[in-house]
Structures are given as C-alpha cells and as structure tokens.
Amino acid sequence: MTSTEQFDLVIVGGGPAGMNAAIEARRAGVNSVCILDEGVAPGGQIFRRYGPGFSVTDAHAAGHEYEDGHALIAEALASGAEIRSRTVVWGIWDKRVAYVTDDSKSGTIDAKAILIATGARDRPVAFPGWTLPGVFTAGAAKTLVAIQRVLPGKRILMAGSGPLALAFSAQLREYGANIVEVVEAAPRPGPLALAKLAIDGDPAILRDAATYRAQLLFGRVPFCYSTIIVRVEGDREVERAVVAKVDRDWRVLSRTERAIEVDTVLLGYGLESSSELSRLVGCQQHFSRNFGGWLPVKDDSMRTSVPGIFAAGDGSGVGGAKHAIEEGRIAGIMAACDLGAITESEAARRAAKPFGRLRRMNRFLKTLNEIYVVGPGLYELATPDTVICRCEERTGAELDATIGDGVDDLNVIRAVNRIGMGRCQGRNCASHVAAAIARRTGRAVEEIAPGTVRPPIKPVSVAAIAEERFQHDSEVVIT
16 A cells, blocks of 8 residues: 655645745745646746757747746755656645646645645637637747747737737747737726836836837737727638727627738637635635636735645736745745744744735736726627537537526536536636626626536546555455
C-alpha cells in the first residue's frame, strides 16, 4: 500500500501567485512546500515556458515576460520548494489533495495548509460561427504564437475589450502577424477616465499601453470602439467576420453591421477565474463579472472562509500578473504565520510592502473596470441555431426550451439536456446558461447559483483514479 505524502503547504498552481507564495513561505521558515502545476514547466499563462524540443539561447529575444518568468522560476527552485509539473489536481477533501501526473501516476498529499492559485481562462463568447476553424481565444493564440512560433492566420481580426486585447494585438504585429482591425466593445475612454487612470495607475503599465497603441497607429491598424463581433461566416472555416456598433451595455445597434474579410478571429473579451477548487472545498463565494465571475471570498491576508485554505492570483479575482505576485507574497507569509513558522507581528512586517503595492493596484483595477465594464449584450449574440454547449452540441433553442419549461437551475439543466456535462465541465457554457436564465426570469445574473462542482474537476484517466482508490482504500479486498 502506498502511503499518503505529507507537506506543510501545498500550492495548486505554479504561476506568479503560486511561485511567489512558495518563495515567501520558505523564506519564512516553512519546512515543506509543494507546488502542483499542470504545465510542462512552472510559469503559468503569463510566464509560460517552452515545451520539449525548444531551447532558448537569447532570453532577451524571447521577450520581457520570458525573462521575468525565468528569474522567478529560478528563485522558486532555489527556495527549496518542491515543484511538480504536468500534475493535475482533481480533488481536495479537507486538507487531502488528490492529483494525477502525466495522466497516469496518481497520488495524494495531506497538507496542513493549502493555497489555491489556479489562475484564469479566456472568457468564452458564443455567437454564430464561433465553432468554425479559425476562431481562437486570445490566450490560445498567444500560446500558439509565443510558444510554438506559429501565426494563427494571414488576415486577423482581434475582437475583444480591455488592455489585453490592445496588448496582444500589438504583440502579434511584432511577431509579423497581419492584424486587419481591432474592435473594442467598450466606448472610448473620456478625458476624466484617462486622468483617473493616470493618477491611480502603474506608470510602467500605462507606458506599455501607450506603446501598444502607438504601434497600432504606426502600423495603420484600425481600432474601433463600441464595436462587437456579431457572427463569423464561412463554409468550412473562417472567411469573413461581421461586426456591429453597440451601446454601453454592448447590445447591437440596428443597421450598423459590416463585414470584414479575414481568415482568423481572435476573441479577447476578458478572463474568467478558475475557481472550481475553491468551490469544491466549500469556500464562500461572491460574483463579480468584471473580476472573473464566481470568486472565493477572502480577506486581506488571502484567507478564505475555510480554515487553512488560502486563495491568491487570478483564480480568486482577475488582476493580472503584478497583482497576482503581490497576492502570492502575502498568502505565503500568512500561511507561514498560521503554520507557526513566524509570529503575527513578523508576518505583518514582512507583508507591509506587498500590502501597500496591492492597495495601489486595487485602486487602479477599480478604475480600469469602471472603463471596461463587461456588458450583458456579450451573452445575447447567440441565435437559436447557435451551439451553446460545444461538448454536447446543444443549441440556444434547446437551452431556451428547457428554461421555458420552468427549469432555472444550472444543475437541473445539466441533468435534463446535458448542457455542461462534457469534457470542459461547463467552463465554456456555464456563463451563457446563467445569463440565459437571468434574462428569461428577470433576475440578476449573480442571483443564479453556479453549478455544483464534483471531482474530478479536470478530465483525468479513470484508470489513474481507480489505481489511487485501490492503493489507499483499506477496505478493498482482493479474492
């Protein structure tokens, strides 16, 4: 029988938050720290490493994100924390963490404290044609370009909202991509909003934004505000995109549609937090569409409502890499305090600077989200024939029919017509289902409870789970 491992602190996620938490916890004297991460190497989405078969001889040429990530990973490895890559955490019970490595090797760890730093994913947007080859989320395209060094297409439309849509459009041009147009769903920021950003913002971030905008202007790339993707057309792949002007709620204005001849559409309408693990362990949740949907409630010290469970980074509220770094530092320090490695006064001293930086960032994020408010019209683009659930191929008409029969619960809808029962486990359709329920019942979307999370929270081999069950269940009798 294989025994369960023991660690003082287990961190789920090896991105900016997770690695900085590990560094601070080890620095504070926590004896054993383990990071479990799904990637081929630590770094998360923002500091993603190259996979097998690639080597980097010039880190500067790979970009500042690669350089920053390289330094952070080196520090995390030097800290003495154990980092396990290609490892999927599929469940947590109390403080027991169940994982599968390489989709074959399973195991469990008993932890005294757990930090959930699972990051975020691209916000899915359903509209006619969104399943055609040639439609990418911005995150998927960035991985394709930055890691695989492959451009997604020859004529590219970026449709999205917020700083990431601007930044990635400019970065793509640096890689040689032909960006035909950028359409931003939010209205053009007014002078007062820009002034407030300048007061509250990080000068480095504002400089980057100005540089990205200048690059698009210099490249004569049209940048249209208050414009949204309406549909994508093509027989077997993307041939053209249709966009339209929208009001402040991102609802399409009549007689404003126009077609753009492209072979690729990138969608960058923000991020949704990967909060499934925090929901699974019973952390109290709250809803914020702009910060990533359903999020664990946490205090300033990154402690959740469940004792011994911490949450930091984009998985508990989208704020970007710099924000995640400071939250991770605070979480690592406070976990060390709870584990008895340092006193409360020492924890307060160590966390003072991260707290200060985080307060400034929070003011900036508040202003930014006031400018780029995600409009409800984003979830009203689908027609009755549009596939809402890609895994189970369920359409908007089928969803509306179920809601029309009086079903207004995500769990019941999942049981009735299998929407959300596929491989993505609702990650691509739950937001649309909740928005449809809210629209049909006249309720606010935050009143629609999220679907129940059940393990395994990520697709893993049944054989691996069965093997772990066999190894750890003392009641199994072989005859």
